[in-house]
Amino acid sequence: MSLISTMVRGYLLLILILSFSACAGHTTASRVQAPGKEVSAKTVLLESGAMLLQQKPPIDALNMYLDGFHFYNGRIQEQVEAHHFCSVVNEEMTQCVIFDGNTGDAKLMGVEYIIGKHLFETLSPEEKPLWHSHVHEVKSGQLIAPGIPSTAEHELMEKIIGTYGKTWHIWHTDQHAALPVGHPLLMMGFTADGQAQANMVDGRDRRFKIHGEAKRRERENIPAPPIAVGADAWQQGDIRQLSLKSLQSDAVVAHPDEPTTPSPLHRPR
Numbered sequence: 001m002s003l004i005s006t007m008v009r010g011y012l013l014l015i016l017i018l019s020f021s022a023c024a025g026h027t028t029a030s031r032v033q034a035p036g037k038e039v040s041a042k043t044v045l046l047e048s049g050a051m052l053l054q055q056k057p058p059i060d061a062l063n064m065y066l067d068g069f070h071f072y073n074g075r076i077q078e079q080v081e082a083h084h085f086c087s088v089v090n091e092e093m094t095q096c097v098i099f100d101g102n103t104g105d106a107k108l109m110g111v112e113y114i115i116g117k118h119l120f121e122t123l124s125p126e127e128k129p130l131w132h133s134h135v136h137e138v139k140s141g142q143l144i145a146p147g148i149p150s151t152a153e154h155e156l157m158e159k160i161i162g163t164y165g166k167t168w169h170i171w172h173t174d175q176h177a178a179l180p181v182g183h184p185l186l187m188m189g190f191t192a193d194g195q196a197q198a199n200m201v202d203g204r205d206r207r208f209k210i211h212g213e214a215k216r217r218e219r220e221n222i223p224a225p226p227i228a229v230g231a232d233a234w235q236q237g238d239i240r241q242l243s244l245k246s247l248q249s250d251a252v253v254a255h256p257d258e259p260t261t262p263s264p265l266h267r268p269r
Helices: 003-024 041-053 135-139 150-160 198-208 212-218
Strands: 064-072 075-090 093-099 108-115 164-169 185-188
Touching (some): 064 198, 075 108, 075 164, 075 185
Antiparallel strands (some): 064 075, 108 164, 164 185
């Protein structure tokens, strides 16, 4: 396929997504009510002024909506629906903020970074187990793009099927946490039939008025690429999860895969 025809397809897909994104509907409310006083009239006025006067390019760039499911790495029985609002960084990377619903009261639940196979293969052996594949999510029909035509969704899923995601959930509203207590936890995606709880998937499908089996049939012609070595490491028993520990005030803090050097906060003066 020529570069021009590829670009034309891309523009058409973008137009379709933007044209139909408003049809996604507001079907899923937040799971929790955060404690605190009701929003005051003064706060509403300040918000209205900010909305009119402030520019928000990073927020405006969140023009793609995906809905799917995650589970806590190491605890596959603890599963949650996740509403992703994403921006495309480039052809090989997408970044998403994750909410527990798609209404105005939805709580910011986490983040997911999505990269292509080429970038995934550049990651270190220590990093790769933190990432999950998207093959089953696409082929099973579990991952959807609400509100856009099936043709556009099919094109989008052709792009997503060969990607890898790294997901952290920060506010565990699925555990009925009214506040964002605790620490971030690593999430994974499903890789085979029978893993996702049927009532969770069926409930989502009813709310969005879709049929999962129909989605599966529609995507039968999307080729399933081989999954890169290192992804979905939990299936081989390599389960990584975050835990917190106390540090001394003079502790050395280093980023993963970098030489251990003192944190700028603790360098000798």
